[in-house]
Amino acid sequence: MRPAPEEVRTVVCAGTGVIGGGWVAYFLSRGFRVVGWDPGSGAEDRLRHLVDAAWPALTELGLADGADRANLVYEPDLPAACAQADFVQESAPEDLDLKRRLLADIDAATPEGVVISSSTSGYAMTDMQTECTHPGRTVVGHPFNPPYLIPLVEVVGGKLTDPDTVAWTSEFFRLAGKSVIAMDHEVPGFIANRLQEALWREALHMVAAGEATVEQIDLSITDGPGLRWPVHGPMLTFHLAGGQGGMAHMLDHFGPSLLSPWTRLEAAELTPELRDAVVAGCDREAGDRTIDDLVAERDRGVIAVLRALGRA
Amino acid sequence: MRPAPEEVRTVVCAGTGVIGGGWVAYFLSRGFRVVGWDPGSGAEDRLRHLVDAAWPALTELGLADGADRANLVYEPDLPAACAQADFVQESAPEDLDLKRRLLADIDAATPEGVVISSSTSGYAMTDMQTECTHPGRTVVGHPFNPPYLIPLVEVVGGKLTDPDTVAWTSEFFRLAGKSVIAMDHEVPGFIANRLQEALWREALHMVAAGEATVEQIDLSITDGPGLRWPVHGPMLTFHLAGGQGGMAHMLDHFGPSLLSPWTRLEAAELTPELRDAVVAGCDREAGDRTIDDLVAERDRGVIAVLRALGRA
Known part of the structure; x- marks a missing residue:
């Protein structure tokens, strides 16, 4: 039976490379018992x-009650690992066939109802759950x-995933201290990777065209917009580019720059509907914070980041 | 005559809105005398x-010797302002005709040889310097x-700009405490804005298509890759995604994801030349820092950022 999110005690991490191993360290730091499995020699x-290597950082960030590296069990047999699971996190290499087969094997060995979550960077669960007998829990x-260290987890189901599974998994990750985005659309690359990938592809084009060097690209982010992004995301950042008029002023007056050849990515058409959706979203996100409040918050945040990194 | 970069005493800021006014505050904090001009009522x-409003932040970051808000002079007459300049920073609205005329007016009134720099977000100086009598100094x-607060300044000349002007301006901004990228290619949007704009356009497409909300987009950055970008730019970040093999391993093994539909921006073709240029750039940038060094640096940086923002 599926436990309640707050009742999870044992997490099985299937695949323990850089990502899976990072999950193991994180779950241990939150006080879980972790069973690790990986077929690599x-x-x-x-x-x-x-x-x-991760433990000093996790200790500095604060360990949960009962957190102990001794709570890690390595289990070389996949069914024996899965049999113990209250929750499974799969972090195998990005190979669709491999993930299909592995998720089916995990599904066959994991107690009924227990949720099976995948760390995939971009495959849709619809394409990965095809061989599972119980795809509703994937x-x-x-x-x-x-x-x-990075709080974000994007949670999204496939066509055969039960809506309850998305809700349960979101709640489980939140209780485990993660920052969760529960998506109701299955989009390749999810959200953050799509945004990051657009930037990365433009960067590769610039190197290929001799327009910028690798070092210039990195410096342009670390010493430029990258200093604002831990504080405000791209939408609230541009909300402030509009002065007191916020995003509405920004789109109405600087919208034409969307037609400028400032990237190789063609812009979305700025329809009245899109304009209104973006403005309304910024207003919702800002809540009762005025533009002045947000400017002060950004400035405090950027200063804190500069000082924290020894750059002030 | 053009002063040496270290001899600049009076900076003229032509246009003193959000950006120009920010420049005024910055130059005052670095100990310059600043003459502000703006035609708005x-x-x-x-x-x-x-x-x-900016002074407390600048004080916290540390004022230069002699920095004083009393060193600000507001001058309603443009020629009278420009006549005093050792350096001019133009920050008029983004309107090409307006900037062409204003730069010509500034050029006519500014002492011989003194550099005239534009804050434009994306126009090429080639297109803006057309009406100037002495375009070599623009x-x-x-x-x-x-x-x-944000250190980055991108410096780039137009077709008629003297190479000495680019070198002088880069040195002046560095002496004034800025982080300078001197570009030898005139590209619309320069570097940081191209990268930022690609991300922004993908975000707008996602809102338009109902794939993500404004709030999800912002959270995906502030709680995800945005936490790494003040520490390492996009290239060094992916250098670490390759494990001990670095960017070479990353491109050789994950290169195929460039063909995935993870953004609406088509990827650059990963030719052997591009692959080698990116790998060599990362190696140059990493210098004598090993992958382990960079991982430790990233982890320390992300933790410092999280703690600085009260999120640890």
Whole structure:
């Protein structure tokens, strides 16, 4: 039976490379018992090395009651690992056939109802759950590297995933201290990777065309917009580019720059509907914070980041 | 005559809205005498309000010797302002005709040889310097909002700009405490805005298609890759996605994801030349830092950012 999200005690991490091992370290730090499985030779040593390397950072961020590296069990047999699961996080290499077969094997060995989540960077669960007998409990839970430090997890189901599974998984990750985006659309690359990938592709085009060097690209982000993005995302950032008029002023007056050749990505057509949706979204997100409040918040945040990184 | 970069005493800021006013505050904090000019009604009051609002942040970051808000002079007559300049920073609205005329007016009134820099977000100086009698001294010096906090300035000349002007301006901004990218290619949007714009356009497409909400887009960045970008730019970030093999392993093994529909921006073709240029760039940028060093640096940085923002 599926436990309640707050009743999960044992997490099975199937695949313990950089991402899966990062999950192991994170779940241990939150006080879970973790069973690690990976078919690679020397996997257990590499996993314990990774957990040891991450532990000082996790300790600095604060361990949950009962958190202990001794709660890690390495289990070389997949069915024996899955049999113990209250929750499974799969982090195998990005190979669709491999993930299809592995999820089917996990499904066959995991107690009824227990949720099986995949770290896939971009495959749709619809395409991965095809061989499972119980696809309703399979879901994407996409983390960011390193999973033990970056809070974001994107949760999205496939066509055969039960809506309850998405809700359960979102709640489980929230209780485990993660920042969760529960998506109701299955989009390749989810959200953050799509945004990151657009930036990355433009960067590769610029290098290919001799327009910028690798070092210039990195410096342009770390010393430019990258300093604002931990504080406000791209939408609230541009909300402030509109002065007191906010996003409405920004779109109405600077909308034409969408037609400028500022990237190789053609812009969305700025229909009245899109304009209104973006403005309304910024207003919702800002809540009762005025433009002045948000400017002060951004400035405090950027200063804090600069000082934290020894750059002020 | 053009002063040496270290001899600049008086900076003229032509246009003192959000960006120009931010420049005024920044130059005051670095100990310069600043002459502000703006044709808008009530511009002086708005400028002094903006400088007062920014001053606590600038004080916290550390004022230069002699920095004083009393060093701000507001001058309603453009030629009278320009006559005093050791350096001019133009921050008029983004309107090409307006900027062409204004730069010509500034050029006519500014002492011989003194550099005239434009804050334009994306126009090429080639297109803006057309009406100037002395276009060789005109250059783009593109800041990020707010210019008093974000270090980045992108410096690039137009077809008629003297190479010396680009070198002088880069040195001046560096002496003034800025982080400078001197570009040798004139590309619309320069570097940071192209990368930022690609991300923004993908975000707008996602809202238009109902794939993500404004709030989800912002959260996906602030709680995801946005936490890494003040520490490492997009290239070094993916250098670490390749494990010990770095960017070479990343491109050789995950290159096929460039063909995935993870954004609406078509990818650059990963030719051997592009692959080698990106790998070599990452190796140059990493210098003598090993992958382990960079991972530790990233982890320390992300933790510092999380703690600085009260999120750890």
